[in-house]
Amino acid sequence: MRLPYRSKLAAASVLAVLAAGAVLADPSPDAELVVNEDIELVTRVAPGPAVEGVLTEVYSGWLYRETETRAMQMDDFDNPAMVFADQGLDMWDTVDGTEGKSCASCHEGIESMKGVRTSMPKMNGAATDLWSMENFINDCRTNRMGAEAWKWNSNDMKNMTSAISLQSRGEPMKVSVEGAAADWWERGKEIYYTRYGQLELACANCHEVNAGNMIRADHLSQGQINGFPTYRLKDAGVVSIHQRFVGCVRDTRAETFAAGSEEFRALELYVASRGEGLSIEGVSVRP
Amino acid sequence: MKSHVAHWAMAPALAAALAAALAALPAAAETAPGGVAFDGGAVAASLTGAPGDATAGATVMTTNALGNCVACHELAAMPEVQFQGNIGPALDGAADRWTEAELRGLVVNAKLTFEGTMMPAFYKTDGFIRPGDGYTGKAPTAELPPVLTAQQVEDVVAYLLTLKE
Numbered sequence: 267m268r269l270p271y272r273s274k275l276a277a278a279s280v281l282a283v284l285a286a287g288a289v290l291a292d293p294s295p296d297a298e299l300v301v302n303e304d305i306e307l308v309t310r311v312a313p314g315p316a317v318e319g320v321l322t323e324v325y326s327g328w329l330y331r332e333t334e335t336r337a338m339q340m341d342d343f344d345n346p347a348m349v350f351a352d353q354g355l356d357m358w359d360t361v362d363g364t365e366g367k368s369c370a371s372c373h374e375g376i377e378s379m380k381g382v383r384t385s386m387p388k389m390n391g392a393a394t395d396l397w398s399m400e401n402f403i404n405d406c407r408t409n410r411m412g413a414e415a416w417k418w419n420s421n422d423m424k425n426m427t428s429a430i431s432l433q434s435r436g437e438p439m440k441v442s443v444e445g446a447a448a449d450w451w452e453r454g455k456e457i458y459y460t461r462y463g464q465l466e467l468a469c470a471n472c473h474e475v476n477a478g479n480m481i482r483a484d485h486l487s488q489g490q491i492n493g494f495p496t497y498r499l500k501d502a503g504v505v506s507i508h509q510r511f512v513g514c515v516r517d518t519r520a521e522t523f524a525a526g527s528e529e530f531r532a533l534e535l536y537v538a539s540r541g542e543g544l545s546i547e548g549v550s551v552r553p
Numbered sequence: 554m555k556s557h558v559a560h561w562a563m564a565p566a567l568a569a570a571l572a573a574a575l576a577a578l579p580a581a582a583e584t585a586p587g588g589v590a591f592d593g594g595a596v597a598a599s600l601t602g603a604p605g606d607a608t609a610g611a612t613v614m615t616t617n618a619l620g621n622c623v624a625c626h627e628l629a630a631m632p633e634v635q636f637q638g639n640i641g642p643a644l645d646g647a648a649d650r651w652t653e654a655e656l657r658g659l660v661v662n663a664k665l666t667f668e669g670t671m672m673p674a675f676y677k678t679d680g681f682i683r684p685g686d687g688y689t690g691k692a693p694t695a696e697l698p699p700v701l702t703a704q705q706v707e708d709v710v711a712y713l714l715t716l717k718e
Contacts, residue, residue, distance in 0.1 A: 464684045464697060465673040475671070476640050482617075482624040483636035516690035519700075521683045 293329030293478065293487075294336070299547070301340055305436050307545035314542030316443070320474065326544050327487040330478070331553060335499070339551040347428060347497035347549035350421075350504045354429030357422065363413025372410065376433055383434035383546050387535050389446050396450040396531050398507070399427050418525040424504045428495045431548030438545060439492050441538045454536025457529055463520025469537075489514075490541040491534065493550030500553060507534055583703050586678045594666030595654035600676065605707030607715050613705045620675065620701055620709055630716060641672060646718040656713045660706050675701040675709075 299307040309326035317324065328336060338344045358369045358376045373379070387398040390405070397405070403426055404415040416423040443451040461468045472481065473489030480486070491507050498505045508525035511533060515522040523529040582602030589596055599605075614622040615634050623631070625640035647656065659666055662674035676699045686693040701709070 460682060462681075462683050464681050464700065466681065467671070467673070471671045479640050480636070480638045481640060482621070482638050512690060516685065516688060519685050519688060520681075520690070521685040521692040522690040 293325045294333075297329055297336060299326070299328055299336070299340065299545075301435070302342055307436055307547055308438065308543065309545070311438075311543035314539065316536070316539035316542065321488065321540075324490070324541060324544060325477070325488050326541075326547065327490055327493055327552060328547065328550060330485045330487040331551075335551055335553050339547070345497065345549065345551055346499075347495065347504055347551065350425045350495075350497075351428040351432050351549055353421075354425035354427070357426055358429060363407065363411035365410065365412040367411045369406065372406075376429060379430045379433040381434055381437055383431040383548060384437045384440050385442065387531050387538070388442055393446045396447060396528075396535060398526070398531055398534055399430060400506070400526065401531075403427070403430075419506055419509050424495055424506055427506065428504055428549045431495060431546060434546040435548065436545050438543050439538060439541045441535055441542070443535065443539050447535065450532045450535050451539060453529075454532035454534070457533045458536055461518075462515055463518030465518045465520075467518040469514070469533075488540070489537065490544060491537050492541050492544040493547040493552065495548050496550045496552045498552050504549065586676050586699050589661055589676065591658060591662075591665055592654070594658045594663070595652065596657040596661055597654040599707055600657070600661075600703035601707050603707070605704070605709070605711035607708070607711040609705075610708035610710070610712030613701065613709050614712060619705065622709070625672070628716075644713065645716055647716040648714045649717055651713075653710065653714060657706065657710045660701075660709050660713075673700065675699065676703070676706050 297309070299309050301307065307326075307328075309329050311324045313319075313321045313324055328339060338346070342348050355376060361368045361371075369376070383399065387396050387401075389395070390397045390401070395401075400416075400418050400423055403423065407413040408415050416426075441447075458469045461471070469489060472486050476486050477488045478486065491510075494507045494510070495504045496510075497503070506525065508527075508530045511530050512522045512525055584590075584598065584600045589600065590598065611631070613620040614628075615631065617624075622628075622644070623634050623637045625638040627637045627639055627643040627645075628634065629643070629645050631637075651659065655666070659672075661676040663670050663672040664674060678697045678699050681697075684693060684697055685691060
């Protein structure tokens with residue numbers, strides 16, 4: 267078959283695009299996440315109850331990233347988020363507020379926080395509200411320490427959530443969606459499937475139906491939150507779960523919900539339930 | 554009443570000249586987003602009353618802040634455009650598969666052709682849930698503009714019509 271040169275070029279580029287698509291359609295099939303050649307993290311699990319029959323397998327966002335980005339998370343000396351987790355660790359022992367207390371005054375070593383991140387968000391002690399880790403931290407600060415509440419996306423807050431999340435690294439995600447949390451979960455699910463903004467996009471459009479596909483240069487993941495807080499290379503800083511939610515909803519040309527809002531706490535619970543069984547990676551590295 | 558009669562009674566030559574002058578003014582015939590006439594998912598009439606410019610359309614299609622069609626669609630006809638997405642079908646040969654009216658309808662509001670499609674409506678200004686002021690994340694302070702202007706829609710349609718295999 268004889269083709270004019272331009273047609274051949276076009277055909278070749280179609281093949282190149284198709285080949286690239288075939289490679290990129292699935293998350294890296296063989297990659298294994300082992301941090302510091304020691305901590306083995308689970309990045310693929312069978313779907314939990316929230317996504318049974320919806321997803322064939324649950325994948326950490328780590329699997330969708332380029333080799334170099336994945337490698338940064340495999341060594342704590344290369345992981346840029348570690349500096350911020352260390353600052354949070356310093357803060358853990360720092361006295362603040364009118365009561366003369368630090369976190370350590372009540373909780374002793376930060377290792378006592380092991381497992382905490384896996385169950386977030388959860389109902390508060392009085393079972394009157396669904397709280398993210400940020401709410402629990404501020405409850406301690408204002409009610410026990412007599413200190414000022416931190417803003418949701420402040421550096422202090424993100425340093426502390428990073429340090430606390432790190433204590434659960436390798437532990438499986440497992441939020442409770444029973445009892446009073448059930449209504450919050452339903453609300454979060456409704457938000458997940460609502461097509462917001464002038465572009466009329468739901469979370470599900472990109473992260474359920476098109477996970478593995480490309481939007482321009484972005485390789486769409488399942489939007490799992492087991493890696494948060496995450497060091498986002500694009501932002502050159504640590505990003506909270508709600509901060510990422512704000513960014514996604516904004517990109518649909520919508521009026522976003524606020525970080526810390528009921529809507530985003532409900533969404534956090536629902537999305538966390540979709541990732542049941544994945545290892546907590548916080549603090550992870552993403553592009 | 555009398556003055557109306559007088560207007561309609563103007564010289565035929567003058568009336569013809571007036572009609573010709575109006576036809577040469579596409580802006581006067583521009584269709585607002587709420588006034589687009591659909592036949593199924595198709596829109597027969599140009600939104601501007603005139604054909605678009607395919608070269609300008611190619612720019613709209615590849616510019617992030619405009620149509621950014623290549624964010625979701627592959628287009629082998631533009632091998633120089635990097636990072637083409639693969640959410641929707643490839644656009645090559647679109648003019649072989651769709652008529653001009655169908656292509657216009659797909660750009661204006663593809664949901665009337667494919668129910669539930671992920672593709673945004675590029676010439677629609679109402680019916681949204683929590684629409685924002687562009688990409689600011691804030692509530693709009695004025696009436697929403699469509700994502701693309703009538704002229705930009707027509708330019709995209711003109712480009713798509715060149716995609717024959």
